[in-house]
Structures are given as structure tokens and as C-alpha cells.
Amino acid sequence: MIAVILALLIVPLAAAIACAVLPAKLAPVITPVSGVACFGLVLALIPAAGHRDLNYLSYLRVDALSEIFLLATGFLYGAVTVYSVGYAKHHDQNQQHRDRYAKRFFAGLNLFAWAMLAAPIMGSLALLWIAIEITTIVSALLVAIEDTDRAAEAAWKYVLIASAGLGLALLATVFAYFAGSQVLGEHYNLAIRPLIASAAYLPHTPVRLAFMLAVLGYGTKVGFFPVHTWLPDAHSEAPTPVSALLSGALLATSFYAILRYYQVASGNLGSGFPRDTLLAFGVASLLLAALYVFGQRDIKRLLAYSSMEHMGILAIGVSFGAPVALAGVLLHVLAHAAAKGNAFMSAGVFTVKFGTKQISALRGGLDVLPWSGPLFLIAVFALSAMPPSGIFRSEFQIVYGGLGSGNYAAAAVLVALVTVVFFGLTASTTRMLFTPAPARRALAPSELRRSEQRRGEPSAWMVVPMVAGVVVLLILGLHPPSELNGLIARAVTQLGATR
Amino acid sequence: MSGVQAPGAYEGAANVIAAGMLLLEFGMLRQALVRDQIRLYMAQSALISVLAIVIAADRNLPDLYALAALSAALKVVAVPLVLRRLLRRAGLDDEEMPGVAGSNTLSPATAVLAGIVLAAFGFFCFGSLGIHGPAAPALALSLAAAMVLVSFGLMIVRRDVASQAIGFLSLENAISLASLVVASGLPFILETGFLFDLLAAVVVFGMLIRAHHARSESLSTADLTKLQG
Numbered sequence: 001m002i003a004v005i006l007a008l009l010i011v012p013l014a015a016a017i018a019c020a021v022l023p024a025k026l027a028p029v030i031t032p033v034s035g036v037a038c039f040g041l042v043l044a045l046i047p048a049a050g051h052r053d054l055n056y057l058s059y060l061r062v063d064a065l066s067e068i069f070l071l072a073t074g075f076l077y078g079a080v081t082v083y084s085v086g087y088a089k090h091h092d093q094n095q096q097h098r099d100r101y102a103k104r105f106f107a108g109l110n111l112f113a114w115a116m117l118a119a120p121i122m123g124s125l126a127l128l129w130i131a132i133e134i135t136t137i138v139s140a141l142l143v144a145i146e147d148t149d150r151a152a153e154a155a156w157k158y159v160l161i162a163s164a165g166l167g168l169a170l171l172a173t174v175f176a177y178f179a180g181s182q183v184l185g186e187h188y189n190l191a192i193r194p195l196i197a198s199a200a201y202l203p204h205t206p207v208r209l210a211f212m213l214a215v216l217g218y219g220t221k222v223g224f225f226p227v228h229t230w231l232p233d234a235h236s237e238a239p240t241p242v243s244a245l246l247s248g249a250l251l252a253t254s255f256y257a258i259l260r261y262y263q264v265a266s267g268n269l270g271s272g273f274p275r276d277t278l279l280a281f282g283v284a285s286l287l288l289a290a291l292y293v294f295g296q297r298d299i300k301r302l303l304a305y306s307s308m309e310h311m312g313i314l315a316i317g318v319s320f321g322a323p324v325a326l327a328g329v330l331l332h333v334l335a336h337a338a339a340k341g342n343a344f345m346s347a348g349v350f351t352v353k354f355g356t357k358q359i360s361a362l363r364g365g366l367d368v369l370p371w372s373g374p375l376f377l378i379a380v381f382a383l384s385a386m387p388p389s390g391i392f393r394s395e396f397q398i399v400y401g402g403l404g405s406g407n408y409a410a411a412a413v414l415v416a417l418v419t420v421v422f423f424g425l426t427a428s429t430t431r432m433l434f435t436p437a438p439a440r441r442a443l444a445p446s447e448l449r450r451s452e453q454r455r456g457e458p459s460a461w462m463v464v465p466m467v468a469g470v471v472v473l474l475i476l477g478l479h480p481p482s483e484l485n486g487l488i489a490r491a492v493t494q495l496g497a498t499r
Numbered sequence: 500m501s502g503v504q505a506p507g508a509y510e511g512a513a514n515v516i517a518a519g520m521l522l523l524e525f526g527m528l529r530q531a532l533v534r535d536q537i538r539l540y541m542a543q544s545a546l547i548s549v550l551a552i553v554i555a556a557d558r559n560l561p562d563l564y565a566l567a568a569l570s571a572a573l574k575v576v577a578v579p580l581v582l583r584r585l586l587r588r589a590g591l592d593d594e595e596m597p598g599v600a601g602s603n604t605l606s607p608a609t610a611v612l613a614g615i616v617l618a619a620f621g622f623f624c625f626g627s628l629g630i631h632g633p634a635a636p637a638l639a640l641s642l643a644a645a646m647v648l649v650s651f652g653l654m655i656v657r658r659d660v661a662s663q664a665i666g667f668l669s670l671e672n673a674i675s676l677a678s679l680v681v682a683s684g685l686p687f688i689l690e691t692g693f694l695f696d697l698l699a700a701v702v703v704f705g706m707l708i709r710a711h712h713a714r715s716e717s718l719s720t721a722d723l724t725k726l727q728g
């Protein structure tokens with residue numbers, strides 16, 4: 001299995017270097033090959049990770065928990081790279097500019113995925129921090145790549161706020177070392193396994209401090225209120241494939257880091273304090289998202305607030321602590337990656353087709369886009385936890401776990417706020433899809449040119465990964481494979497579920 | 500071990516250096532000229548390296564000598580060089596660099612007062628936690644916490660990208676101080692990883708500052724208000 005893990009660390013990095021060095025026309029070939037290969041590699045790890053923890057050299061580690069997050073990132077990386085082949089073709093500039101853009105874009109995309117795949121493989125909290133910091137650095141450049149005023153603003157806010165947040169996460173790492181070194185000795189290398197194993201013997205105050213700082217620091221990248229302010233800006237201004245990765249994979253990867261601190265903190269402090277902390281952040285984030293999905297004018301900002309909602313759901317789910325709720329949380333990570341990836345990818349088709357992200361200008365989607373229109377509708381319904389999507393199953397498990405563990409108020413708040421978000425999302429979606437296109441005279445000349453495009457998809461490359469996403473959502477919702485169930489059950493045990 | 504060789508010397512040195520770094524942080528907070536902020540940052544970074552050397556000598560950790568050298572090379576030489584080049588390209592030469600107009604949202608006196616409140620809050624909060632050990636003087640750690648909050652304050656009260664970047668870099672210095680105080684035994688390879696990550700972050704900050712300047716012909720962030728809601 002070490003070969004598979006090493007391949008996961010080498011393939012995307014090699015693809016990034018190849019895209020940067022080789023002629024631009026090869027980048028759209030290399031990238032999807034790397035993306036799909038990495039998804040295959042991640043799938044190959046399921047049987048082993050479902051039965052034992054894979055530790056190598058004390059710095060590499062894949063257990064059931066990290067494998068779940070690898071699956072989410074691996075799937076989205078594969079889907080998004082195929083989608084990008086069609087997306088990059090529509091970057092309407094002259095050939096020379098397009099080639100330069102393609103080189104940077106594909107190299108950055110691979111490097112971004114590499115850092116996100118590396119993070120859950122790192123067996124040390126220090127290396128985990130480094131990997132997540134690299135995701136910030138690379139994705140900030142990708143947010144700025146469109147070279148517009150808005151992109152530059154979003155990238156600056158993102159890099160400053162996320163880096164400051166990660167500064168706090170580094171402080172959390174330092175205190176985790178301090179706590180660990182009290183028991184494991186001065187030469188302790190911040191490895192996750194011994195820290196969790198000796199959690200009960202660590203001094204309480206540094207562990208409590210490290211957990212709080214980790215929730216606040218990594219929470220900046222998860223998009224927890226009140227440190228979420230970069231999130232809607234970066235998600236809306238990044239190229240669509242990057243938005244999909246930011247939302248479906250990066251937020252989850254940062255949440256993974258919080259879960260590692262949660263494991264240590266709950267082993268040391270008992271489950272009360274860590275769960276209460278996550279509950280507070282989760283409810284606040286969910287509430288803010290529910291308020292902000294209404295009245296959004298930009299389709300990608302709308303989806304960005306939906307991401308905040310789902311991160312809030314994850315935090316609340318972990319705070320319930322019941323095994324069924326934790327299993328729901330882990331399933332939610334996977335289902336959210338597929339659904340949000342699909343939502344962003346189909347939104348990207350809308351923006352390519354209509355030439356704008358403004359919801360008010362996107363009309364008659366079902367008429368104009370025979371595939372992406374219905375696929376966007378399916379993605380929004382999936383995000384709103386409609387059966388039979390995977391998110392229905394996962395949210396059902398989370399709420400069931402909450403009620404079963406006696407958290408009635410939190411479960412009720414969760415259901416109420418998710419319903420509010422559902423109304424907000426569907427109101428905008430209905431306008432985009434079912435309202436007929438406006439009369440020609442109401443349109444600006446540039447919009448008029450776009451509106452005259454005939455019914456049809458910009459590229460088949462952009463449709464195929466969305467169909468794959470729907471298949472994944474259906475599998476997760478109707479009949480999750482037994483290997484996956486075994487993996488989730490093992491990860492739930494690692495998270496220390498209690499009734 | 501450490502106590503036998505030089506009782507109290509290490510702790511005293513760590514506390515003095517931490518206090519010096521906090522004062523330099525206040526200097527950055529009130530300094531209007533970006534050029535001088537960079538100088539203060541260099542001095543602060545140099546103090547970090549001195550502290551690393553003191554700890555290396557006192558606690559017999561040879562790794563820390565290498566870390567001190569690497570840290571000095573990066574934070575005292577490379578990062579300020581990169582920042583200065585950026586400012587020169589932005590037309591803010593050393594001789595005539597006037598600072599960025601309208602960068603201070605608060606008057607220097609108010610900013611310093613706010614900084615004192617933040618520093619006191621951080622200092623006493625951390626002091627009350629009682630985190631200390633043979634290698635971790637509680638006072639230096641409290642001073643590091645104060646520095647973290649003041650550097651956040653610096654990023655908040657300034658409205659230009661260069662000062663905000665310096666705020667982030669001094670935040671990193673504050674964390675380095677905390678790391679040296681409570682985690683001096685952290686393996687060298689990990690410390691090096693943190694440092695190179697910092698270098699990569701500085702390069703990206705630099706690229707985004709250049710992109711910002713190329714678009715708006717200024718370093719001010721006052722016009723970064725398009726994305727709301």
C-alpha cells in the first residue's frame with residue numbers, strides 16, 4: 001500500500017510540473033489523466049484502510065478517517081479535471097493568452113489537488129499544517145488568475161484572512177507539541193497516532209488551548225462564522241473548477257484537521273467541551289448561511305453560502321457524538337463533495353453560456369441547457385437533502401443521531417435552518433431555470449449576443465463529470481457499498497463515538 | 500540540565516528578548532512609513548534568531564543554531580529584500596517613500612492605546628492559564644500572546660496591502676517566539692518546513708501586492724469594496 005500512497009503524493013505533483021514545463025496543449029491531456037488516476041488510487045486504498053491503519057516512517061499515515069477525506073478530494077479532483085478540459089477552451093482570449101492561462105491554470109489546479117491529497121496522508125500535525133498552508137498559497141493564486149479587479153480583491157482578502165487563521169492553527173500545533181512533549185518526551189515529532197493514544201495523560205490546559213486555536217484557525221478555512229468572510233468572495237471569483245475544489249474538498253480537508261484535534265481533545269478533556277465548541281460554531285455558521293442565501297445576486301456566492309451551511313451541519317453532527325450522527329457526518333463529507341461539485345460545475349456552464357454570474361441575467365436555463373439545466377436542478381435538490389440523494393441519507397442520520405442522543409433543541413434548530421436554506425436556494429434556482437428568457441430589448445448588447453446562442457451545451461467535457469456526480473449521489477443515497485460502510489464504521493470508532 | 504549551567508540566565512534572556520519584540524511590534528503599529536516598518540520587522544526577526552541561539556546554548560540543542568541561521572537568512576535578509584523590491588517597483592523608493600496616504604484608520608496615539616489594551620488582554624489571559632515548564636518561561640509566553648493580538652490589531656487598523664503583509668509577518672514572528680519558548684525541542688525538519696512555508700507565503704503575498712498595484716496604481720485597500728454581501 002505504501003506504493004499507492006507514494007503515488008498519490010507523486011502523480012499530481014508530477015502533473016503540475018509537467019503542465020508548467022511542457023507545451024500548453026498537453027496540459028488538458030495530462031491533468032484529467034492525473035485526476036482520474038488519483039481517484040483510482042484513492043479507491044484502491046479503501047479495502048486496506050477499512051481494516052487497519054497504514055503507517056509509514058511515522059510521517060505518513062492513512063486510516064479510515066483520512067481515507068474518507070481522501071475519497072472526497074480524489075473524486076472531486078477527477079471530476080473537476082475532466083470538466084476543466086471543456087472550461088479552459090472557453091477562456092475567450094487570443095491563442096497566446098489562452099496558452100499562458102492554460103499552463104498556469106492546469107499547473108495550479110494539480111498543485112492545489114496535490115496539497116489537498118497530501119494533507120490527510122500526513123501522519124504529523126506539523127506536516128498537516130504545512131500541507132494546508134500550501135493549499136492556501138496555491139489556491140490564492142488560482143483565485144487571482146482571472147486577473148480582474150474583483151478577483152484581485154478576493155485573492156487578497158483570502159490570502160490575508162486565511163494566512164492569519166492558519167497562524168492561529170500554527171499556534172495550536174505548537175501547543176499540541178507542548179502537551180505531547182510532556183508525556184512523549186522532547187523529541188516528539190507531533191505524530192498523530194501517539195498523541196491520540198496518550199491523550200488521557202496530557203496536561204489539560206494546553207490541550208484545551210490547542211483545540212480552541214485549531215477550531216478558530218482551521219475554522220477560518222472551513223468557513224466557520226465569524227471567520228468566514230473570505231469564503232464567498234474567493235468562491236465567487238475563482239475559476240469554476242477551482243470553486244468546486246475549494247467548496248467540496250478544501251473546506252472538508254480543513255475540517256479534517258479540526259477532527260484530528262477533536263480526537264485528542266475528547267480523549268483528554270472528555271467529550272463535553274469539544275462538542276459544545278463545535279456546536280456553537282456550527283449553529284452560528286448555519287444561521288448566517290441561512291440568512292445570506294436570500295437575496296444573493298451572484299450564483300456562485302449563493303453556492304458559497306450553501307457551503308457554509310454544510311460545514312455548519314458537519315460541526316453540529318460531530319457535536320451530537322452519537323455513532324449514527326458521526327457516520328452521517330462522514331457520509332455527508334462525501335455526498336457534499338459530489339453535490340457541491342455538481343452545483344458549481346453546472347453553475348460554471350451557466351456562466352460560460354450566458355457570460356455572467358448574475359442570477360437576474362440567467363433565465364430559461366432548462367430551455368437553453370438541455371443537460372446542465374436539469375443537472376443544476378438535481379444538484380440543488382441534492383444539496384437541500386431531497387431523497388434519494390446521499391445528503392438526504394447523511395442529514396437524516398445526523399438528525400436521528402441528535403434526537404437519539406438527547407440533543408433535541410440542536411436537532412430542531414438544524415432542521416429548521418436547513419429548511420430555510422432550502423427555500424433560499426430553490427427560490428433563486430426556480431428563477432434561473434423556469435423563468436423564460438427576457439425580451440431582447442431588455443438586454444445590453446453583450447448580453448444580447450449571448451442570449452442568441454442556440455440551445456446546447458458548451459462542451460461535452462463539462463457534462464460527463466456532472467453525470468458521474470449524480471451517479472455517486474445516487475449510490476450514496478440508495479445503497480452505499482459495504483466497503484464504504486465498513487470504512488465509515490471504523491472511522492466512527494476512531495472518532496470515539498459515545499451515545 | 501539547563502538550570503545547572505546557567506540558572507536563570509536563559510529565562511531572563513528569553514523574557515528580555517520577548518519584551519523587546521513586543522516593543523518593536525508597537526513600533527510597527529505606530530510607524531507610518533512602510534520602509535521603517537520593514538526595518539522594525541528586520542530587528543524583530545534578528546531578535547528571534549538571538550533567542551534561538553541563547554536557547555541552543557543554554558539547553559544544548561545544536562539544531563537551533565542552524566535554525567537561527569536559517570531564520571536570520573530568511574527573515575532578516577530575504578523577506579525584507581523581497582518587500583523592498585516590491586515597494587520600489589510600486590514607485591515608493593526609499594528616499595521619498597511617504598507611506599501610503601490614508602493608511603491609518605486610527606491616529607497613531609489611538610492605535611497605540613488600542614494596542615496596549617490588546618496586549619494587556621493577551622498578556623494577562625495567557626498569564627492566568629499557567630502554562631509553563633522547565634523550558635517555558637511563563638512571562639515570555641504571555642508576551643508572545645500579547646504580540647499575536649497586537650499584530651492582529653496592526654492588520655486591522657492599516658488600510659494598505661504592504662502594512663497588512665507586515666502585520667502578518669510579525670504575527671508569524673510572534674508565533675515563532677511562542678514556538679521557541681514552549682516547543683524548542685520541535686524537530687528541526689518541521690521548523691524548517693514552517694520557515695519555507697513562510698517564504699512561499701511571502702512570495703505569494705508579493706505577487707498579489709504587485710497585481711493589486713498594477714490594477715489600482717496604489718497600495719491602498721480603500722477601494723477593495725466591490726465584494727460585499
